[in-house]
Amino acid sequence: MDQSTVYPVKLYVYDMSKGMARQLSPIMLGKQLDGIWHTAIVVHGDEFFYGGEGISSCQPGGTILGAPNTVVDLGTTEVTEEIFMDYLTSLGESTYRGDRYRLFEHNCNTFSNEVAQFLTGAKIPAYITDLPSEVLSTPFGQALRPILDSIHIQPPGGNHFNGHYGQR
Numbered sequence: 705m706d707q708s709t710v711y712p713v714k715l716y717v718y719d720m721s722k723g724m725a726r727q728l729s730p731i732m733l734g735k736q737l738d739g740i741w742h743t744a745i746v747v748h749g750d751e752f753f754y755g756g757e758g759i760s761s762c763q764p765g766g767t768i769l770g771a772p773n774t775v776v777d778l779g780t781t782e783v784t785e786e787i788f789m790d791y792l793t794s795l796g797e798s799t800y801r802g803d804r805y806r807l808f809e810h811n812c813n814t815f816s817n818e819v820a821q822f823l824t825g826a827k828i829p830a831y832i833t834d835l836p837s838e839v840l841s842t843p844f845g846q847a848l849r850p851i852l853d854s855i856h857i858q859p860p861g862g863n864h865f866n867g868h869y870g871q872r
Contacts, residue, residue: 710780713823714746715816716764716772717832733842741832742769743816745778747823748785752792754815758802759792781823791822807852808836 719725719739729737744753751764765771783791800815813835817828827833839845 708782709784710782711747711785713778713781713820714764715776715778715820715828716744716746716751717774717776718742718744718769719773720769732844733839734844735838735842737835737838738831739773741813741835743813743828743832744772745816745819745823746775747781748788752819754800754805754812756802756805759796759800759815776829778820778826778828779824783823788823792819795819808840808849811836 718741720742721740723739725737725740729735742753744751746752746764749764750761751766752759752761753767754760795815795818799818804810813828813832817833820826820828840849
């Protein structure tokens with residue numbers, strides 16, 4: 705029987721507000737938000753994320769955000785590093801180019817969710833993917849939307865994926 709190699713897949717979750725969302729959201733939005741979430745997938749020894757400059761990678765915890773607030777074990781994958789890099793290259797040339805970034809609809813969390821499903825078949829936690837609709841369901845969120853739509857988040861410290869395998 706052929707024994708496949710499996711690789712662990714983790715979701716790194718960062719609170720971009722550094723705790724401020726928990727304190728200010730009841731006042732500003734009228735509902736409690738525990739954080740403003742940035743996520744990344746960790747597999748094959750690197751952390752992969754999406755922002756306003758496209759897909760990037762770094763050593764796990766290697767952006768200016770430092771250590772993640774939470775690490776979620778998404779399971780394992782049999783997808784090799786070579787196949788994964790080809791997949792990311794394809795995404796980086798199409799769906800996840802930097803110019804396609806949208807804070808509410810097409811962001812680091814939609815990237816992490818899609819990559820998690822490709823690698824493991826599992827989705828990332830709903831409290832993360834539901835955050836934009838939670839914010840936009842409030843009058844204050846709707847009022848801020850034009851300003852927030854212009855924001856492109858790219859945590860400093862990553863290597864940008866230029867669309868060619870092995871050249872990050």
